[in-house]
Amino acid sequence: MEERKIRVLVAKPGLDGHDRGAKVIARALRDAGMEVIYTGLRQTPEMVVEAALQEDVDVIGLSILSGAHMSLLPRVMELLAEKQMTNVPVFVGGIVPNDDVPALKGIGVAGVFGPGTNTEAIAQAIREAVLGQ
Amino acid sequence: MVSDLIEQVRQGSRRAVARLITQVENEGPLAQAAVTALYPATGRAHVVGVTGAPGSGKSTLVTELAKALRKEQLSVGIVAVDPTSPFSGGALLGDRVRMRDLAGDEGVFIRSMASRGSLGGLARTTAAVIKVLDAAGFDVILVETVGAGQVEVDIARTAHTTLVIEAPGMGDDIQTIKAGILEIADILVVNKMDRPGAAQTVKSLKMMLHLAPTPAEIRHHGRQAQAGGPAQASGLRHRAGWEIPVLEATATEGKGMIEIVIALREHRNYLQSSGEWLAREKERSQREVEQLLQAAWMARWQAAVPPAAREQTMEAVARRELDPYTAAARLMEQVKCDWSNYDDTWLR
DSSP states (O other), X not given: OOOOOOEEEEEEESSOOOOHHHHHHHHHHHHTXXXXXXXXXXXXXXXXXXXXXXXXXXXEEEEEOSSOHHHHHHHHHHHHHHTTOTXXXXXXXXXXXXXXXXXXXXXXXXXXXXXXXXXXXXXXHHHHHHHOO | OHHHHHXXXXXXXXXXXXXXXXXXXXXXXXXXXXXXXXXXXXXXXXEEEEXXXXXXXXXXXXXXXXXXXXXXTOOEEEEEEEOBOTTTSOEEEOGGGGGGGGTTOTTEEEEEEEOTTOOSSSOTTHHHHHHHHHHTTOSEEEEEOSOOOSSOOHXXXXXXXXXXXXXXXXXXXXXXHSSSGGGGOSEEEEOOTTSTTHHHHHHHHHHHHHHSOOHHHHHHHHHHHHHTOGGGGGGGOOOTTOOOOEEEOBGGGTBXXXXXXXXXXXXXXXXXXXXXXXXXXXXXXXXXXXXXXXXXXXXXXXXXXXXXXXXXXXXXXXXXXXXXXXXXXXXXXXXXXXXXXXXXXXXX
């Protein structure tokens, strides 16, 4: 049997049309040896969770720049709970004010990465969350 | 645990399907038991391969085709394969980007797969993943290959019907008569008909098909190819009774999809009425069982011969003291197995 591949869903929920950051992350995680399922722009929480279910991913990574994180993320977490997928950690990147981070962690978001985060640190955080390393 | 998951797959639980696919793809502990249990429920779906050069529009066409199949009340499983990086072992699976429109439809299930080092345009476990979707009851399973060049023809050995997608501006007439990917097409589709040169591409492909020998000659060559060895067995594909259509499509506008749906249905009818469906199933089963046998024999052989002895032999070959043929023959001789004693009562 091969070594276990980490499968990550990288998605951009919401309406902002700028996915360079998400692409940079997707590329970096690919280079870190992960299988990245990239879904592209303008995903609804329903689309994100359904894609995560079909792809049976280990981790969900969401890029949100629009400021809508406080409405999108609770919905994503709710849908994950509905589908008994709370074991899938959710990471958020993009523009999230520091003040909102505790609230996001409170609803179960595993980590928030702001601008300038080293991509290797993100890969490492994902490995730790999935493999417990 | 396995039986729970399998029962859920039979009942069409999407989560169970997804988790079982992961097991099968990772060749995990449940994989073999799962395929054994699901196998009787497979063989019902129409497996359709979609292949073509990178950028020829495979994902967009698969999406539009899936929409057209849904209008016919057919449920659709999609397996989309993208390449694994030979350097990092990672992969960027981007086919879902173009499949947004299918989101939210309970009759569609999309799974992305990385090729994981396999070079034939599919992953090694793609066939097993197809079995899971088949057992889950999907009517049509669309398998999108890695962007293929000229030699990635595994799909023809996996699918019932192979669609080869061409786009305008990919080369001159000689490209169309080269061996390889065009030979495996059951249906040819020229996509991007809105682009300049598209009509010329259609013309070249039709001409290529007319240059082909008559069906009787093909059958003759088919037999020859088979005598030449299993690697050429796909030469048998083009039998009398099926004329390869050249269809025109503009997938970005959803144009030409109904014609493809009709051609798929006709090809399926042709396969079933000509006996070709069963012939292909047999060919596929033979290859599958033989591959498993090879792996099993190899494993037994490796267990039987001490690593030091193998090492010594390989070194001798490297130093030119022994040639590879003699080495293989000697190594075979050292493993005692009784070939004379096949018991053929087990299957009755």
